[in-house]
Amino acid sequence: MRKLFLVVVGLVLAVVGAYLAAGAVASPVIEITAPGEYAGAAIAVEGTVNTPEAPPVAVQVDFEQDGARTTVFSGTVSGPLATTITRESAPGLTIQSGQARIIVTATRRVWGIRDLQSEAIANVQIRLEKPRVSVVSTKHYINLGGSEMIVYRATPFDVASGVRVGDIEYPGYPAAGVTADGVTITDPDLRIAFFALRYDQDVNVPMQLFARDPAGQEATGEFDHLTFPKPFKRSTIALDDSFIERVVPAILAGTTEISPEGATIDQYVAINSELRQLNNARISSMAAESSPELLWGGQVFHPFTNTKVEAAFADFRTYTYQGKQVDTQVHLGFDLASFARTSIVAANRGKVLFADELGIYGNCVIIDHGMGVQSVYGHLSSFAVRAGDIVEKDQEIGRSGMTGLAGGDHLHFTMLVSGQMVNPIEWWDSHWVADRILRKLK
Numbered sequence: 001m002r003k004l005f006l007v008v009v010g011l012v013l014a015v016v017g018a019y020l021a022a023g024a025v026a027s028p029v030i031e032i033t034a035p036g037e038y039a040g041a042a043i044a045v046e047g048t049v050n051t052p053e054a055p056p057v058a059v060q061v062d063f064e065q066d067g068a069r070t071t072v073f074s075g076t077v078s079g080p081l082a083t084t085i086t087r088e089s090a091p092g093l094t095i096q097s098g099q100a101r102i103i104v105t106a107t108r109r110v111w112g113i114r115d116l117q118s119e120a121i122a123n124v125q126i127r128l129e130k131p132r133v134s135v136v137s138t139k140h141y142i143n144l145g146g147s148e149m150i151v152y153r154a155t156p157f158d159v160a161s162g163v164r165v166g167d168i169e170y171p172g173y174p175a176a177g178v179t180a181d182g183v184t185i186t187d188p189d190l191r192i193a194f195f196a197l198r199y200d201q202d203v204n205v206p207m208q209l210f211a212r213d214p215a216g217q218e219a220t221g222e223f224d225h226l227t228f229p230k231p232f233k234r235s236t237i238a239l240d241d242s243f244i245e246r247v248v249p250a251i252l253a254g255t256t257e258i259s260p261e262g263a264t265i266d267q268y269v270a271i272n273s274e275l276r277q278l279n280n281a282r283i284s285s286m287a288a289e290s291s292p293e294l295l296w297g298g299q300v301f302h303p304f305t306n307t308k309v310e311a312a313f314a315d316f317r318t319y320t321y322q323g324k325q326v327d328t329q330v331h332l333g334f335d336l337a338s339f340a341r342t343s344i345v346a347a348n349r350g351k352v353l354f355a356d357e358l359g360i361y362g363n364c365v366i367i368d369h370g371m372g373v374q375s376v377y378g379h380l381s382s383f384a385v386r387a388g389d390i391v392e393k394d395q396e397i398g399r400s401g402m403t404g405l406a407g408g409d410h411l412h413f414t415m416l417v418s419g420q421m422v423n424p425i426e427w428w429d430s431h432w433v434a435d436r437i438l439r440k441l442k
């Protein structure tokens with residue numbers, strides 16, 4: 001009797017011991033990589049379910065919304081987990097816009113006596129309303145290197161939308177951000193985008209409207225447009241020692257971005273190419289700080305008349321030194337010369353984003369006019385404004401000079417549309433502003 005009792009106790013202890021030992025085996029580890037924060041009608045669930053010894057484990061995926069929980073996947077998984085939840089995933093499953101939970105459960109059976117279960121949850125915002133985009137304005141004419149504006153409608157309210165020209169995206173802004181004479185916009189779905197045809201793009205490059213929601217769902221829309229090629233000037237600049245010996249040390253002293261070695265001409269070429277690229281990237285990055293409001297009220301941009309145009313937009317330049325070609329660059333602005341230290345004014349109302357030394361541009365001011373439109377003033381000898389200042393049209397922002405890569409006292413002026421340098425000549429033309437911009441706003 002006593003012997004039997006001991007055997008029973010021994011067996012019980014063995015089973016309990018085995019059960020406890022089974023619990024010490026690693027539980028499955030679940031990692032969910034998708035969905036992210038948002039998903040559409042088809043919810044991709046991706047991730048991994050792993051154990052150190054990698055036996056297949058039983059996995060169940062549940063979809064839970066408004067208190068209703070439905071199993072949408074069950075099977076065995078060893079490693080990657082990938083399934084897509086749709087209305088067809090389970091009979092009677094409803095998926096609605098709004099908050100939902102994806103619950104992944106993995107169960108590992110250890111020695112046939114104990115289940116080790118892990119659970120992971122992903123919270124996701126379901127968006128069933130598809131983005132929509134459609135053009136409102138008509139007659140879009142775009143010159144090579146020039147700008148254009150479009151009025152369109154995009155829904156739902158929080159889609160990212162705009163114009164795509166080739167692989168360049170120009171963001172649109174709520175049209176409610178427009179304050180201009182004779183313009184009243186109340187439709188909350190209306191958007192405005194300024195866009196450009198870069199000087200180096202094909203005139204037949206595809207252009208379309210887009211609207212993309214946070215779940216990654218995208219709609220596109222066509223709009224009527226005509227593009228016009230523009231001939232750009234080609235010129236040769238012969239570099240001489242007196243010029244490069246003046247500008248190279250001064251520019252290198254003011255930058256930590258490049259430190260070229262070698263002869264002065266090699267350092268010059270590094271400044272003209274590498275530093276130019278870095279400076280242009282810095283200027284382009286200012287687009288992210290553009291105001292969603294049209295800050296300039298629809299007035300034509302100050303045309304800097306009474307100046308001599310020394311170079312125009314998209315001048316293809318070949319640089320020679322001692323009779324040999326050393327570099328080629330495209331000059332993406334106007335060079336406007338008057339007398340030394342002449343007053344330089346803001347071309348239009350806006351906010352100063354930058355007033356500092358900027359490599360080849362020397363002392364440089366960048367003004368944001370809102371909705372991606374900005375203006376750049378280079379080679380100044382002095383500043384009359386600071387970053388953060390609101391400036392009115394024709395307000396002095398500094399004096400002209402020859403800082404940076406400048407052969408003599410002049411203003412380097414250019415316009416930007418969402419970080420792309422565009423021909424300012426259009427913005428100086430009151431007919432262009434009236435027809436291309438104000439007509440569409442009205």
Ligand SMILES: [Zn+2]
Pocket residue numbers: 311331333334335411412413
């Ligand atoms: Zn210039």
